[in-house]
Amino acid sequence: MFAVATSYIEVVFYLGTYIQEGETEMTFCERLFEKVQPVWEKSHNHPFVTGMGDGTLEKDRFQHYIVQDYLYLLDYAKLYAIGVVKATNPKVMAKFAEQIDGILNGEMKIHKQYAKRLGISVEDMELAKPSAMNLAYTNYMMSVSQNGTLAELIAALLPCMWSYWESGKRLNAISGARDHEFFGEWIRGYSSEEYGDLCIWLIDLFNEITIGKTEEELNRLEEIFLYSSRFEYLFWDMAYRKEMWGFEEQEHTTIS
Numbered sequence: 313m314f315a316v317a318t319s320y321i322e323v324v325f326y327l328g329t330y331i332q333e334g335e336t337e338m339t340f341c342e343r344l345f346e347k348v349q350p351v352w353e354k355s356h357n358h359p360f361v362t363g364m365g366d367g368t369l370e371k372d373r374f375q376h377y378i379v380q381d382y383l384y385l386l387d388y389a390k391l392y393a394i395g396v397v398k399a400t401n402p403k404v405m406a407k408f409a410e411q412i413d414g415i416l417n418g419e420m421k422i423h424k425q426y427a428k429r430l431g432i433s434v435e436d437m438e439l440a441k442p443s444a445m446n447l448a449y450t451n452y453m454m455s456v457s458q459n460g461t462l463a464e465l466i467a468a469l470l471p472c473m474w475s476y477w478e479s480g481k482r483l484n485a486i487s488g489a490r491d492h493e494f495f496g497e498w499i500r501g502y503s504s505e506e507y508g509d510l511c512i513w514l515i516d517l518f519n520e521i522t523i524g525k526t527e528e529e530l531n532r533l534e535e536i537f538l539y540s541s542r543f544e545y546l547f548w549d550m551a552y553r554k555e556m557w558g559f560e561e562q563e564h565t566t567i568s
Contacts, residue, residue: 377551
Protein backbone atom coordinates (compact mmCIF):
# COMPACT_ATOMS: atom_id res chain seq x y z
CA MET A 313 0.00 0.00 0.00
CA PHE A 314 1.06 3.63 0.39
CA ALA A 315 4.20 4.69 2.20
CA VAL A 316 3.94 7.18 5.03
CA ALA A 317 3.55 10.71 3.68
CA THR A 318 6.77 12.69 4.05
CA SER A 319 5.99 15.75 1.93
CA TYR A 320 3.15 18.11 1.17
CA ILE A 321 2.64 16.52 -2.26
CA GLU A 322 2.37 13.07 -0.68
CA VAL A 323 -0.15 14.40 1.83
CA VAL A 324 -2.25 15.75 -1.04
CA PHE A 325 -2.12 12.35 -2.75
CA TYR A 326 -3.05 10.64 0.50
CA LEU A 327 -6.19 12.71 0.89
CA GLY A 328 -7.45 12.12 -2.62
CA THR A 329 -7.51 15.85 -3.35
CA TYR A 330 -6.83 17.42 -6.69
CA ILE A 331 -4.74 20.53 -6.13
CA GLN A 332 -2.77 21.45 -9.22
CA GLU A 333 1.01 21.76 -9.06
CA GLY A 334 2.03 25.20 -7.89
CA GLU A 335 -1.07 25.86 -5.81
CA THR A 336 -0.42 26.25 -2.11
CA GLU A 337 -3.84 26.64 -0.51
CA MET A 338 -4.52 23.76 1.86
CA THR A 339 -7.81 22.00 2.25
CA PHE A 340 -9.16 21.78 5.79
CA CYS A 341 -8.31 18.09 6.05
CA GLU A 342 -4.72 18.78 4.99
CA ARG A 343 -4.59 21.30 7.81
CA LEU A 344 -5.94 18.67 10.20
CA PHE A 345 -3.51 16.05 8.88
CA GLU A 346 -0.54 18.27 9.74
CA LYS A 347 -1.97 19.35 13.09
CA VAL A 348 -2.75 15.83 14.31
CA GLN A 349 0.58 14.21 13.44
CA PRO A 350 2.06 14.29 16.99
CA VAL A 351 -1.03 12.51 18.33
CA TRP A 352 -1.24 9.98 15.51
CA GLU A 353 2.46 9.20 15.73
CA LYS A 354 1.91 8.21 19.35
CA SER A 355 -0.94 5.94 18.26
CA HIS A 356 1.01 4.38 15.38
CA ASN A 357 3.92 3.68 17.72
CA HIS A 358 1.87 2.44 20.66
CA PRO A 359 2.99 -1.08 21.71
CA PHE A 360 -0.50 -2.43 21.01
CA VAL A 361 -0.30 -1.31 17.38
CA THR A 362 3.34 -2.22 16.84
CA GLY A 363 2.68 -5.55 18.54
CA MET A 364 0.13 -6.41 15.86
CA GLY A 365 2.71 -5.50 13.24
CA ASP A 366 5.44 -7.79 14.54
CA GLY A 367 3.08 -10.46 15.86
CA THR A 368 4.15 -10.12 19.50
CA LEU A 369 0.95 -8.64 20.95
CA GLU A 370 -0.41 -10.91 23.67
CA LYS A 371 -3.80 -12.46 22.90
CA ASP A 372 -5.33 -11.40 26.22
CA ARG A 373 -4.67 -7.76 25.36
CA PHE A 374 -6.21 -8.25 21.93
CA GLN A 375 -9.20 -9.98 23.49
CA HIS A 376 -9.84 -6.97 25.70
CA TYR A 377 -9.61 -4.76 22.63
CA ILE A 378 -12.00 -6.89 20.56
CA VAL A 379 -14.69 -6.83 23.25
CA GLN A 380 -14.35 -3.11 23.93
CA ASP A 381 -14.18 -2.24 20.24
CA TYR A 382 -17.30 -4.32 19.58
CA LEU A 383 -19.16 -2.19 22.13
CA TYR A 384 -17.60 0.93 20.66
CA LEU A 385 -18.76 0.08 17.13
CA LEU A 386 -22.35 -0.33 18.28
CA ASP A 387 -22.29 3.34 19.31
CA TYR A 388 -20.14 4.38 16.34
CA ALA A 389 -22.82 3.08 13.96
CA LYS A 390 -25.36 5.30 15.73
CA LEU A 391 -23.28 8.35 14.81
CA TYR A 392 -23.88 7.59 11.15
CA ALA A 393 -27.59 7.26 11.90
CA ILE A 394 -27.47 10.78 13.31
CA GLY A 395 -25.60 11.76 10.15
CA VAL A 396 -28.55 10.59 8.06
CA VAL A 397 -30.73 13.00 10.05
CA LYS A 398 -28.26 15.90 9.89
CA ALA A 399 -27.52 15.58 6.16
CA THR A 400 -29.73 17.26 3.56
CA ASN A 401 -28.19 15.81 0.39
CA PRO A 402 -29.89 12.50 -0.52
CA LYS A 403 -26.62 10.98 -1.77
CA VAL A 404 -24.89 11.82 1.50
CA MET A 405 -27.84 10.42 3.45
CA ALA A 406 -27.63 7.19 1.46
CA LYS A 407 -23.88 6.91 2.01
CA PHE A 408 -24.27 7.36 5.76
CA ALA A 409 -26.98 4.68 5.78
CA GLU A 410 -24.64 2.41 3.82
CA GLN A 411 -21.96 2.97 6.45
CA ILE A 412 -24.30 1.78 9.19
CA ASP A 413 -24.76 -1.51 7.37
CA GLY A 414 -21.03 -1.71 6.67
CA ILE A 415 -20.20 -1.39 10.36
CA LEU A 416 -22.88 -3.74 11.69
CA ASN A 417 -22.57 -6.43 9.02
CA GLY A 418 -19.03 -5.94 7.79
CA GLU A 419 -16.57 -4.51 10.28
CA MET A 420 -18.25 -6.17 13.26
CA LYS A 421 -18.24 -9.50 11.43
CA ILE A 422 -14.45 -9.46 11.73
CA HIS A 423 -14.81 -8.86 15.46
CA LYS A 424 -17.17 -11.81 15.75
CA GLN A 425 -14.71 -14.02 13.89
CA TYR A 426 -11.89 -12.98 16.19
CA ALA A 427 -14.11 -13.52 19.23
CA LYS A 428 -14.86 -17.06 18.08
CA ARG A 429 -11.14 -17.78 17.74
CA LEU A 430 -10.63 -16.42 21.25
CA GLY A 431 -13.45 -18.50 22.71
CA ILE A 432 -15.84 -15.59 23.27
CA SER A 433 -19.48 -15.71 22.20
CA VAL A 434 -21.35 -12.80 20.66
CA GLU A 435 -23.63 -12.88 23.70
CA ASP A 436 -20.57 -12.49 25.94
CA MET A 437 -19.55 -9.35 24.04
CA GLU A 438 -23.03 -7.86 24.07
CA LEU A 439 -23.32 -8.42 27.82
CA ALA A 440 -19.88 -6.92 28.51
CA LYS A 441 -19.56 -3.51 30.13
CA PRO A 442 -17.68 -0.63 28.50
CA SER A 443 -14.50 0.59 30.11
CA ALA A 444 -14.38 4.12 31.51
CA MET A 445 -12.25 5.15 28.53
CA ASN A 446 -14.67 3.60 26.04
CA LEU A 447 -17.68 5.22 27.68
CA ALA A 448 -16.02 8.64 27.81
CA TYR A 449 -15.05 8.48 24.13
CA THR A 450 -18.41 7.31 22.78
CA ASN A 451 -20.34 9.71 25.01
CA TYR A 452 -18.17 12.58 23.76
CA MET A 453 -18.84 11.74 20.11
CA MET A 454 -22.53 11.20 20.77
CA SER A 455 -22.86 14.57 22.53
CA VAL A 456 -21.07 16.41 19.73
CA SER A 457 -23.12 14.64 17.07
CA GLN A 458 -26.51 15.13 18.69
CA ASN A 459 -25.97 18.77 19.64
CA GLY A 460 -23.81 19.97 16.76
CA THR A 461 -23.83 20.38 13.01
CA LEU A 462 -23.08 17.77 10.35
CA ALA A 463 -19.55 19.17 10.13
CA GLU A 464 -19.08 18.74 13.88
CA LEU A 465 -20.38 15.17 13.65
CA ILE A 466 -17.83 14.35 10.95
CA ALA A 467 -15.06 16.03 12.95
CA ALA A 468 -15.88 13.70 15.85
CA LEU A 469 -16.11 10.41 13.95
CA LEU A 470 -13.48 10.87 11.21
CA PRO A 471 -10.36 10.37 13.39
CA CYS A 472 -11.35 6.77 14.14
CA MET A 473 -11.71 5.78 10.50
CA TRP A 474 -8.82 7.84 9.18
CA SER A 475 -6.27 6.93 11.86
CA TYR A 476 -7.13 3.23 11.49
CA TRP A 477 -6.47 3.49 7.76
CA GLU A 478 -3.13 5.15 8.43
CA SER A 479 -2.18 2.48 10.99
CA GLY A 480 -3.38 -0.28 8.68
CA LYS A 481 -1.21 0.99 5.82
CA ARG A 482 1.84 1.23 8.05
CA LEU A 483 1.40 -2.30 9.37
CA ASN A 484 0.69 -3.60 5.88
CA ALA A 485 4.08 -2.28 4.77
CA ILE A 486 5.86 -4.51 7.32
CA SER A 487 7.15 -7.66 5.67
CA GLY A 488 4.89 -10.62 6.45
CA ALA A 489 2.50 -8.64 8.67
CA ARG A 490 -0.54 -8.94 6.40
CA ASP A 491 -0.04 -12.70 6.24
CA HIS A 492 0.25 -13.22 10.00
CA GLU A 493 -1.98 -16.12 11.00
CA PHE A 494 -3.77 -14.08 13.66
CA PHE A 495 -3.32 -10.34 13.18
CA GLY A 496 -3.19 -10.48 9.39
CA GLU A 497 -6.96 -10.25 9.01
CA TRP A 498 -7.05 -6.99 10.99
CA ILE A 499 -4.19 -5.53 8.97
CA ARG A 500 -5.63 -6.53 5.60
CA GLY A 501 -9.03 -5.11 6.50
CA TYR A 502 -7.89 -1.69 7.63
CA SER A 503 -5.31 -1.28 4.85
CA SER A 504 -7.66 -2.40 2.08
CA GLU A 505 -8.54 -0.28 -0.93
CA GLU A 506 -12.22 -0.58 -0.02
CA TYR A 507 -11.64 0.82 3.46
CA GLY A 508 -9.42 3.55 2.05
CA ASP A 509 -12.11 4.58 -0.42
CA LEU A 510 -14.56 5.07 2.46
CA CYS A 511 -12.03 7.25 4.26
CA ILE A 512 -11.37 9.34 1.16
CA TRP A 513 -15.11 9.81 0.60
CA LEU A 514 -15.58 11.14 4.14
CA ILE A 515 -12.45 13.30 3.91
CA ASP A 516 -13.62 14.82 0.63
CA LEU A 517 -17.10 15.43 2.08
CA PHE A 518 -15.58 17.14 5.11
CA ASN A 519 -13.44 19.34 2.86
CA GLU A 520 -16.51 20.26 0.82
CA ILE A 521 -18.77 21.25 3.71
CA THR A 522 -16.07 23.28 5.48
CA ILE A 523 -15.51 25.59 2.50
CA GLY A 524 -16.52 29.12 3.43
CA LYS A 525 -16.63 28.53 7.18
CA THR A 526 -15.18 31.19 9.45
CA GLU A 527 -11.88 30.68 11.23
CA GLU A 528 -13.81 30.45 14.49
CA GLU A 529 -15.91 27.61 13.08
CA LEU A 530 -12.84 25.84 11.70
CA ASN A 531 -11.06 26.13 15.03
CA ARG A 532 -14.04 24.48 16.72
CA LEU A 533 -13.96 21.61 14.20
CA GLU A 534 -10.21 21.25 14.66
CA GLU A 535 -10.68 21.05 18.42
CA ILE A 536 -13.26 18.27 18.06
CA PHE A 537 -11.03 16.38 15.63
CA LEU A 538 -8.07 16.58 17.99
CA TYR A 539 -10.14 15.49 20.99
CA SER A 540 -11.33 12.38 19.15
CA SER A 541 -7.77 11.69 17.96
CA ARG A 542 -6.53 11.81 21.56
CA PHE A 543 -9.33 9.48 22.57
CA GLU A 544 -8.12 7.08 19.87
CA TYR A 545 -4.68 6.95 21.47
CA LEU A 546 -6.21 6.44 24.90
CA PHE A 547 -8.34 3.61 23.53
CA TRP A 548 -5.23 1.74 22.36
CA ASP A 549 -3.66 2.33 25.75
CA MET A 550 -6.78 1.11 27.56
CA ALA A 551 -6.76 -2.07 25.48
CA TYR A 552 -3.05 -2.69 26.06
CA ARG A 553 -3.37 -2.23 29.81
CA LYS A 554 -6.66 -4.17 29.90
CA GLU A 555 -8.17 -1.32 31.87
CA MET A 556 -11.77 -1.00 32.90
CA TRP A 557 -12.32 1.62 35.59
CA GLY A 558 -8.99 1.83 37.38
CA PHE A 559 -10.15 -0.34 40.25
CA GLU A 560 -11.32 -3.93 40.30
CA GLU A 561 -15.00 -4.33 41.04
CA GLN A 562 -16.90 -7.42 40.05
CA GLU A 563 -19.53 -5.49 38.11
CA HIS A 564 -16.88 -3.85 35.94
CA THR A 565 -15.12 -6.93 34.60
CA THR A 566 -14.84 -7.15 30.83
CA ILE A 567 -16.60 -10.50 30.54
CA SER A 568 -18.88 -11.61 33.35
